[in-house]
Structures are given as C-alpha cells and as structure tokens.
Amino acid sequence: MRWIYACVAGCGMLAGQCAAAQSGTLTLPARIEAGSAFSVPTTGSGKATLYIVGLAQTLKREVNLGEPINFAAGTLYSAGHYVAVLVRNSAPAESGSFDVRPANRPADITFLARPSRLPVGLHGGITGAAYVFDSYRNLITAPAQVAFELSSPKGQTQTRAVATRYGAAWTQFDSTTQQGADRFVARIGDVSSVRIVGQVPGDPCSLKISARPAGEQIQLQTEPVRDCSGNAVPDGTIVTFTESYDGGESTVDVPLKRGVAEVKMPARPGARISVASGVVLGNEIRWGK
Amino acid sequence: MIFRSVVIAGVILAGASSICAAQADVRVEPEQLQGPRPLEEQTKTAAVRNYLQAWETLGSALNRNDTGTLDKDFTGTARDKLAETVQQQAAAGIHTRYQDKSHDIQIVFYSPDGLSMELTDEVQYDVQVFDHDKQLTTQQVHAHYIVVLTPAEVRWRVRVFQPQFE
Numbered sequence: 001m002r003w004i005y006a007c008v009a010g011c012g013m014l015a016g017q018c019a020a021a022q023s024g025t026l027t028l029p030a031r032i033e034a035g036s037a038f039s040v041p042t043t044g045s046g047k048a049t050l051y052i053v054g055l056a057q058t059l060k061r062e063v064n065l066g067e068p069i070n071f072a073a074g075t076l077y078s079a080g081h082y083v084a085v086l087v088r089n090s091a092p093a094e095s096g097s098f099d100v101r102p103a104n105r106p107a108d109i110t111f112l113a114r115p116s117r118l119p120v121g122l123h124g125g126i127t128g129a130a131y132v133f134d135s136y137r138n139l140i141t142a143p144a145q146v147a148f149e150l151s152s153p154k155g156q157t158q159t160r161a162v163a164t165r166y167g168a169a170w171t172q173f174d175s176t177t178q179q180g181a182d183r184f185v186a187r188i189g190d191v192s193s194v195r196i197v198g199q200v201p202g203d204p205c206s207l208k209i210s211a212r213p214a215g216e217q218i219q220l221q222t223e224p225v226r227d228c229s230g231n232a233v234p235d236g237t238i239v240t241f242t243e244s245y246d247g248g249e250s251t252v253d254v255p256l257k258r259g260v261a262e263v264k265m266p267a268r269p270g271a272r273i274s275v276a277s278g279v280v281l282g283n284e285i286r287w288g289k
Numbered sequence: 290m291i292f293r294s295v296v297i298a299g300v301i302l303a304g305a306s307s308i309c310a311a312q313a314d315v316r317v318e319p320e321q322l323q324g325p326r327p328l329e330e331q332t333k334t335a336a337v338r339n340y341l342q343a344w345e346t347l348g349s350a351l352n353r354n355d356t357g358t359l360d361k362d363f364t365g366t367a368r369d370k371l372a373e374t375v376q377q378q379a380a381a382g383i384h385t386r387y388q389d390k391s392h393d394i395q396i397v398f399y400s401p402d403g404l405s406m407e408l409t410d411e412v413q414y415d416v417q418v419f420d421h422d423k424q425l426t427t428q429q430v431h432a433h434y435i436v437v438l439t440p441a442e443v444r445w446r447v448r449v450f451q452p453q454f455e
Contacts (some may be wrong), residue, residue, distance in 0.1 A: 031454065051425060053378075053385055053418050055347065056370040056451065060381035078370050079451045081432050083416055085425045095426040101454045114402035124325075127401035131437065131449070137366045141435055141453045166407055166435050166453070168398050170324050 026086050026094040034103045034136050035077040040069040046089060054082040054100070076100055079138035102138035109133070109146070111186040111193035119202040120229050122175045126150060126197055129170040130186040139167040147187045148173075150197070153180040175199050177229040201231035207239070207282025209275045214264055218287060220273060221262040232259050237277060245271040314391040315341065321397055328399045328406075336406055336438055337394055339445040347371055348387045354379040364439065367450040383425075386417040390429075406445065409453070410434040 032038045040050065044065040052059040056078030063069045065088065076082075079102045085095045113128040128148055132140045146169040151157040156176050162169040169186075176182065176199060184195045205228035211218050220241055225233045239261035241252045245268040254261040265273065267287060275282035317337055320328055343362035350359055356372045363371055378384055390413040398407035411433055418425045437449035 049420075051381075051383065051418060051420070053383070053416070054374070055351075055387070056374060058374050058377040058381060058383065058385075060383065078373075081430055081452050083418060083426065083428050083430075085418055087420070087425060093425055095428065097428060097430070099452065099454055102451075112400055112402055112404050114404070127325075129324075129398075129400035129402065129405060131405075133366075137370075139435060139437070139449045139451055141451075165323055166397055166409065167449075168323075168400075168405075168407055168437075170398075170401055172325060172401060 026084060026096040028084055028096045028098045031099040031101055032076070034079050034100050034134060034138050035074050036103075037073040038071050038076070040071075040084070042066060042069060042086065044088070044091075048086055048088045051085040051087070052076065052082050053085070054078065054080040056080040057082075077136040077138075079136075102140045102142075103134035103136065104140070104142065105134060106132050106140060106144065106188045106191050107135035108137070109186050109188060109191055109193040111195060113184050113186075113195035113197065115197070116195075117198035117200060118175050120175050120179055120199050120227065120231055121177050121202060124172045125175045126173040126182075126184065127170065128173075128184060128186060128195070129168060130164075130188075130193070131168050132164055132188055140164075141167045144188055147185075149183075149185045149187070150176075151183050151185075152176045152178055152199070153182070154178055177231075179231045201233050202227040202229065204233050204237070204277045204280045207275050207277055207280055209241075209273070209282055209285060211273065211285050211287065213267060216267055217264040218267045218273070219262070219264055220275075220285075222256075222260050222275065222282070224259040225256055225261070225277070233277075235259070239275060239277045241265065241273065241275055243268070243271050243273045313341075313344075313389045316391075316393045318393065318395040320395060320399075323398050324401055326399050326401050326403060328396065332406075333396060336396070336408070336445045340394070340408065340410075340436060340438060340447065341392065343447045343450075344387075344389045344392075348389075350375055351378065351385045351387060354384050362444075362446055363448075363450075364441065364446040365448040367447045371450075381420075383418065383420050385419070387414055388416075389414045404439060405448070406438045408436050408438070410436060 042065045046065050048065050050061045050063050079100050083097050087093045110131040118125045130146050144164050145161050147161050148171040149159045150173045158173050160171050179201050182197045184197050186193050204225045208223045211220050235256045237256045238253050243250050243265050252263050254263045271287045273285045346362040356375045393411035396408045413431045417427045432452045435453045438445040439448045
C-alpha cells in the first residue's frame, strides 16, 4: 500500500490527481521519476490491455494478468500526469492516474542572453535568462542554483548565483569598461551554456582638434578619439568640422581613419573652426588674421 | 474562442476576478513577476489568449490524431512531445478527448529580453480515453501546470507545457 501513503503525502497541491489515483483497484505508483523503471502489479488470470495516456506520451501494452507489468528504465520519460486503464476481457476496466516528475539531474540549459553586442560601460546592459532541463527535456521545476558569469578577455569577471523559480533564473550585468568579446556563461552542476557578448566602444567622450597652415588651406586633425573608458572609437565614426566666416559657413563630414579625423579647409582669416561627433562638441579654433 | 478572448482581456484589466465563458472558466490573477521588464497589458492579454487557444489546439490534435495544427500554437519541446503523443496514439489505435473546465492563470516570469514568458495554470480538465470508438475511461484532473511561452511572428507559442509537482 505504499502508493496510498505517497498519495496522502502529496495531496497538498494535487488533490484531484490523488483522488483519481485511489479510485480504481489498479495499483499504481503515485509518482515516478522520468525515465525510471517501475512496475504495476496485476491480479487474476488471462490477457488484458494496459493503457498509459498523457499529454506528453502514450503507451499501450498487452499483459498477462497475475504477473507484474514491468516498465524498463527509459520507457516513460516525459513529465506529466498520466491516466492508466487496465482493460480485461470479461470485467470492468480499472483505471487510475499517476505523475511522472522530471529527473533531478540537470542535463541541459536553455540560455537566452541579450544583446549580442553593446557599448562598454552600460549599466544593467547585459541580461540572461536560463531554463533548466533534465535529459528528457523536462523542465526541472524544483529550485536549483544557476551560476551566471560574465568575463572579459582581460580577466574581469562578474559572477552571480541565482535560484531557479518555476525552472527559470535570470540575471543582469553591467557591460565592462573594455571593448572585446566577453564570455557569458550559465552553469548548473557540470552543465553550462556559453554566449559571446561583443562589447564595442561607446560614443566619443571628448574631441580636440589642432590646426596648421597648408598653403592656402588649413590642415585640421583630431587627437585620437576615445570613449569615456579610454577605448578607441571605431573607424568610420563621423566627425563634423564646421568653419564659420563673415556670415558664411561650410561643413565637412569626415569618417575616423586609424582613430583620427583630418581634413583641409580654406584658410579664411578670422574664421572660427569647430568640431563635433554625435552629441559631443570639441574645442574651437580661431584662425588668425 | 473569440468571445472567450475578449472576455479574458476584460478580466485582465480588472485584475483577479472570475468568469464563466463558453467553454472554460478562466481566472487571471495579477502577475507576480520576477525580472526587471514590465509587462504591458496588451502583451499579457495576447499571451493568455494564445495559451488558451493552445488548449483547443491540443484537444483537437489528440482527438483527431492530427499533428497538422500543432505548429500554430506550439513550438520546441512542447510541440515535439505533443506530436510524439499523437503519433503514439495513432499507432496504438487510441484517441483522447481533453476538455479544459477551468483555468486559474498567473504570469510569474517575463524574461528581461522579452523573449520568453512563464505562467502557471491551476487547471481542471476532463480526459476521455478511447480505443477506436470504445470509451475506456473518463477522468477529471486537477493539476498545476507551468507553461513557457515564446513570441513568434504574430503570436505567443507554447514552448514548455508540463505539470508542477512540488
């Protein structure tokens, strides 16, 4: 009568299931672990048919009454609630129900990490959510600790341990201050899943230009353009030079090349030359008369 | 289904309350989210509506032993397991009728990236088992399901669908 004890013990949440499990004369385990071997005893003699029916798996087996019906390990592996029906040739069907729970041992993590690329130094910019599964792709709903780790190529590491709730755990990290490919890992036991998060320089932090004469023109050049963490801003980033003179204005957009932007503009005495990139304004130069 | 969906939207806006729709009583509890991402009412309404539609789809698939409609509402593990069940039923000459009677739904997780949502459902349903046309049993089931939904092009699809036993 072990099944009755197990049923009573588990009736807090699944009262309906337990009532069903006790309703017939078919003796069933109250619950088993996914993929484990189990046995259903029978009485009487002759042939019968046993049906085990659930949303995630269905079995049908011809059986000899009076002998236990043995199910080998790996036969019933999908977590769920199952209805069992034993149909004899000359007697009413017996029925009951039981549960198949996920195996306790994690075998896989589904890891959703975002984004795949972001600027350095972004608070809470990297997020990850993990779902933990057993080897039969059943969601393990019992609480378990998932370790999240974000590490930069230069060894900076952020770690956090998060308990799963309903099989899921999530975390949030700041992007680091150095550009490069970070490893974002979710781990439980000896099972892990890795995502690569590319960290790119942020917007320019400041701009500074210098000028020198070049014949009839002025040669303008920025200092190497960096973000506020000191990372070189990518080549191709547009820098805008503006020359204002006697009520006129001319503007030139120049992409960064090897970290700097340079351009020649007409040398107009008294002209004011400024530089900008995105929302960042640089210094202003007044070209002498 | 359309009527039920409309009613559900109203229920969500009103918070926890109880209704009796054409097919199943549906109650949607105020969400108790873990995670930093806020859940918009429109998103919540769509997810619950799509989840309830998934129950109709699974009922039809398992009654007719037809996997053709599963892709509309299921994906990943849930889809694969349901399809496997349909095939096993067909091979064994059986079919099943699932009729959901009531749902008590609560959204418990919305991932920070918005790419997954998890809800719990205190569901009651009837299941009838048939071998060809012979009815073998009818059982009433009361179970606590955990459901993971992921967004597809125009709807939420069920990715994980299994009871919780704790």
